[in-house]
Amino acid sequence: MTATSRASRRSRLDDLLEGTVIGSFSSLGYRLRSRTWNDIDTSAIDGKTVVITGATSGIGRRVASELAFAGARLRFIARNPRKAEDLKRELLDRNGSADVEYYLADLSEVANVRRVAQQILAAEPAIHLLINNAVVLPATRMVTPEGLELAHATNLVAPFVLTNTLVPRLVESQPARIINVISGGMYAQGLALDDPNYTESTYRGSVAYARAKRALMVLTKIWAEDLSDSGVAVHATHPGWVDTPGVATSIPTFHRVMGPWLRDTEQGADTILWLATADRPGASTGKLWHDRAVRSEYRLGVGVESAADREKLWDLLSSTADSLAPASSR
Ligand SMILES: NC(=O)c1ccc[n+]([C@@H]2O[C@H](COP(=O)([O-])OP(=O)(O)OC[C@H]3O[C@@H](n4cnc5c(N)ncnc54)[C@H](OP(=O)(O)O)[C@@H]3O)[C@@H](O)[C@H]2O)c1
Known part of the structure; x- marks a missing residue:
């Protein structure tokens, strides 16, 4: 078989997997596709500064661990001091010379996102990679102290504010990259901007989650356009279905039924590390x-x-963020 026909067979297999959601998102898709991949060469990240959210669990933990091991200056944002310290210790145990620090912030509140972003700007002269990975999938509607619905606040407003605040430093540090971790769940949803906090409409956590991910996909394109000549590339990725603490606790039935077909975190982290x-x-x-x-x-x-939808999304998030800004900066 020639190289061309091997490539064409690979591409047909990939199309076939992509056409069936289970084939693509499960560990089967990963196993079949990865047969022809090379090992990831992580040397490019050595000495570069990475800011990542959601590093204390699941996919983010794996990504953080691999990047720290590869020599990145790893800076992670976590809400739980004990988990943050445990992760830092674990990474240092794995590699005594790892350069790992954390910043504490509950990202469901805009005030905290702003504060932690300013702390990072004050402490980090360069940022080469930002990974927006933290997530929540609430079972019922919950409202943050700032009055936002929890999934909307954590999965969308937080990456919007964090990214916009850190972008100037990424531009100064170019070449740089932003990676937004989204979800295949967005395939079932469009933007729904009229009632983002679900004060009027019926609430389903999985729908709120998927809509936030759809919106993060749209933001990826807006940022990519805005930053097109700046040396900052913006990517979105969905990791497939991965066995993580988040999946086990937030969607236990799915976790049980799909158990054998879920990816492990190494497989779930692969494309993020590659990007x-x-x-x-x-x-x-x-x-x-x-x-x-x-x-x-x-x-x-x-x-x-x-x-027009893209513009409406940007305006909605900007006005939400502005309305929660300290009075002195309005
Ligand atoms: N697993 C999958 O099958 C799957 C499928 C599609 C997409 N994804 C995407 O992959 C990414 C990682 O998912 P995962 O399954 O690894 O998630 P996970 O195990 O639930 O971990 C979520 C992370 O986000 C952090 N987090 C949640 N709320 C926060 C807040 N208010 N402030 C600060 N940090 C907060 C958590 O911190 P704590 O440790 O303190 O809780 C944890 O580190 C997400 O963006 C998700 O949408 C996952």
Whole structure:
């Protein structure tokens, strides 16, 4: 078989997997696709500063661990001091010369996101990689002390404020990358901007989660466009279905039924690490990646947004953030 026919067979297999959600998102998809991949060369991240959210659990923990091991200056944001200290100790035990520090912030509150972003700007002269990975999938509607619905606040408003605050430092540090971890759950949802805090509409946690992820995908494209000449590439990626503490506690039935077919965290972290370190993703921006390939953002035409929708999303998030800014800065 020639190299061309091998490549064409690989591409047909990939299309087939992509066409079936289970084939693509499960560990089967990973196993079949990864057969032809090279090991990730993480040397490009050595000495570079990485800021990551959600590093104390699941996929983020694996990504953080691999990046610290590869020599990155790892800076993670965590809300739980004990978990943060445990992770730092674990990383130092694995590699005594790892450069790891953490910042404490509950990202569900805009005031905390602003504070921690300013702390990071004050302490880190360069930022080469920002990974927006923290997530929550509430079973019932919960409201933050600032009056926002919890999934909207944590999964969307927080990355919006954190990214916009850190962007100037990423630009100064270019070449730099931003990776937004989204979810295949967004394929079933479009932007829903009229009642973002679910004060009027019926609440379902999985829907709130998926809508926030759809919106983060749209933000990825807006940031990519805004930063197109700045040396900062912006990527979105969905990791597939991964066995993590979050999945086990937030969607236990799915976790039980899909158990054998869930990816492990090494598999779930793979494309994030690849986007963080490989050459190829540095040459594109504003795309959705899964299993080291660009994927469509839409399935069956669901969730396609217009230019006006994008603008409305940006305005909504800006006005939410502004309304929660300290009076002195308004
Ligand atoms: N696992 C999957 O199958 C799957 C599928 C599609 C997409 N994803 C995406 O992959 C990413 C990681 O998911 P995961 O399954 O690894 O999640 P996870 O195990 O639930 O971990 C979530 C992380 O976010 C942190 N976090 C939550 N709320 C926070 C807050 N208010 N302030 C600060 N940190 C907060 C958690 O901190 P604590 O440790 O303190 O709780 C934890 O470190 C997410 O973006 C998710 O949407 C995952």
